[in-house]
Amino acid sequence: MIRTRFAPSPTGFLHIGGARTALFSWAYARRHAGQFILRIEDTDVARSTPEAVQAIIDGMDWLGLAHDEGPFYQMQRMDRYKAVIQQMLAAGTAYHCYTTPEELDRMREEQRAKGLKPRYDGTWRPEPGKTLPTPPAGAQPVVRFKNPLDGVVAWDDLVKGRIEIANAELDDLVIARADGTPTYNFCVVVDDWEMQISHVIRGDDHVNNTPRQINILQALGAQVPLYAHLSMILGDDGQKLSKRHGAVSVMQYDEDGYLPEAVLNYLARLGWSHGDEEVFSMAQFCEWFDLDHITPSAAQFNTEKLNWLNAHYLKQSDNERLAALVRPRLEARGVTVGDTPSLTAVIGLYKERVATLNELADAAEVFYIDIHPSAELLAQHLAPEAVPALADFIAGVRDVAWEAPAIGALIKESVGKHGLKMPKLAMPLRVLLTGQAQTPSVDAVVALFPRETVLARLAKAPQG
Ligand code: GLU
Secondary structure (H helix, E strand, C coil): CCEEEECCCCCCCCEHHHHHHHHHHHHHHHHCCCEEEEEECCCCCCCCCHHHHHHHHHHHHHHCCCCCEEEEEHHHHHHHHHHHHHHHHHHCCEEEECCCHHHHHHHHHHHHHCCCCCCCCCCCCCCCCCCCCCCCCCCCCEEEECCCCCCEEEEEECCCEEEEEEHHHCCCCEEECCCCCECHHHHHHHHHHHCCCCEEEEEHHHHHHHHHHHHHHHHCCCCCCEEEEECCEECCCCCECCHHHCCCEHHHHHHCCCCHHHHHHHHHCCCECCCCCCCCCHHHHHHHCCCCCECCCCEECCHHHHHHHHHHHHHHCCHHHHHHHHHHHHHHCCCCCCCCCCHHHHHHHHHHHCCCHHHHHHHHHCCCCCCCCCHHHHHHHCCHHHHHHHHHHHHHHCCCCCCHHHHHHHHHHHHHHCCCCCHHHHHHHHHHHHCCCCCCCHHHHHHHCCHHHHHHHHCCCCCC
8 A cells, every 4th residue: 555645844835845745745645546644744843833834735735735644743643752762662772861962062072073973972872781870860861762783774765776874874863852752753753654654755855864764663663664755956047946046935836826737737847757748637647657757866947847837727727717816816906807808708818828827917907907008108109100090990999890800800991091001000009908019919809898998098099
């Protein structure tokens, strides 16, 4: 049975790297008809917040990455971790250590001075035939894991290949602090074990934790999961992705006007490939996704490609759905979206020309607000010789059938009479009606407006 998990620490928003980890874990479970578990690693109480938990859940919901079990909160599982620590103390795989933080500092300084790697010296580690010091009265000990002293700990990472670490490199990890609270790596181990995780898919910033986690799992007699460590994501500029890069939070992409299916499709290709396939649904992804085709090298973010995918999915989406997504964006700008033209009709005309929902909102806005095209823009697009053609067009607007073909014919007739070409009139019409020089086919744009609005907006043109 395949069981994967996404285990974010709720200390901020769901960022794009976390979302990719979640997507890969989710898809792997889907592909194998397994389970995907959401676990909130909230033991860092100083940095974890309920808002961050909500931000993660919102991000997962927006992407549509539904979990089968959870969310489990580590803070609610403290009793369980403490019970396992007691078991390990009883079994002799963990021990009490009374070395104080000051003693540890001194120890480390001495080791550094001798050119040695700083490590706990094992004073309180029980060994056959060894007499331990007497615990100082009233002192609260930490609990340390009794790491094997020799041999290697190794795993075949499903992305990075075989990784081996000598146990001599690892000192005895503190698994419970003096106040009894379990430490980060220990909670992860107990959870992966008890949640029967088969595949740990996570960022490669956790590679260093893995040997310690495997040793503890083995001491518990637990089945060691398989590990797949994903390489990091670099920004467009090739630097490590950070706040500097702007939209690193998944919900920021929502705000910036991206569709979740575009972000998912984009993330799916960030470090994974299936031949040359670039555009695919999540259903298709879940059929294809495997761990063999994840690249061990860092993936570089490419905003242009994301925009291209988003434009593709906007084109594919039906107008009602897009209208429901654009309407609140317009309302947030204080625009009252009237009935004429219908927002769906506007979207139908513009959705092939934009890359984001926000651009769609920019295009739609001019149909519902007063516009004031600048004199410069108008002068740039309304040539003096076109003024009579514009006057003819205005005169014809009263009686023309209110549909694109008839309006198109009226434009042709108006320019034809004065021996002009279409753009001479099409351009000033665009500017006067929308304030923009670039629009879809001008007859279709004119037809979207109520006849009266067209007359009112064209009346602002300089006369003769
Ligand atoms: N909580 C860790 C993080 O947010 C992930 C731990 C794990 O996947 O094992 O980076």
